[in-house]
Amino acid sequence: NAGVTQTPKFQVLKTGQSMTLQCAQDMNHEYMSWYRQDPGMGLRLIHYSVGAGITDQGEVPNGYNVSRSTTEDFPLRLLSAAPSQTSVYFCASSPDRVGGNQPQHFGDGTRLSIL
């Protein structure tokens, strides 16, 4: 049972480039989410989804897009990378459709640097 799998683990981009961070879970969880973690700060919610075909914005959505075509996958797209998006990105899932009543299971993160 792999849990939450994120790819790639590391990525370096140039300003203005676009890319997609992949997230997949094999636990049939309804709720999936993307967070970013910056030094000295807690995790901040970027986007989340309560099921296939349904997505919504979190606290810091600007510059990111998401889609949820299947229960298993929740990719995060950076449209035009900026140095301020240098961060560690975590994907999480939860069996709880609301996302705040049961533990969320996290992947090991993607470390992204924007030059």
Added chain:
Amino acid sequence: GESVGLHLPTLSVQEGDNSIINCAYSNSASDYFIWYKQESGKGPQFIIDIRSNMDKRQGQRVTVLLNKTVKHLSLQIAATQPGDSAVYFCAESGIRGSTLGRLYFGRGTQLTVWP
């Protein structure tokens, strides 16, 4: 404003001692609380959770205490071991206006265990 924060950014303890990590929250409507452990280079790992209808919950070597009167949460680790060295995050959720219970994370406490 609403916040979830920790009283101390770092905590150093000797192996075998008990550790207490504290967390304050400001949203009186918070009804679910959770502690995560994050080791270097890994994603947050669920430790223990507690709902607002409880004051205390125990796990294996860990205890979470909730004081709703002063909006305070603590994590106690018994007989702390070197493997407990990590960053510990508290998170909480509860209805905020029209927003259902997403998790909101504090900034984390770095626990270092000395042999």
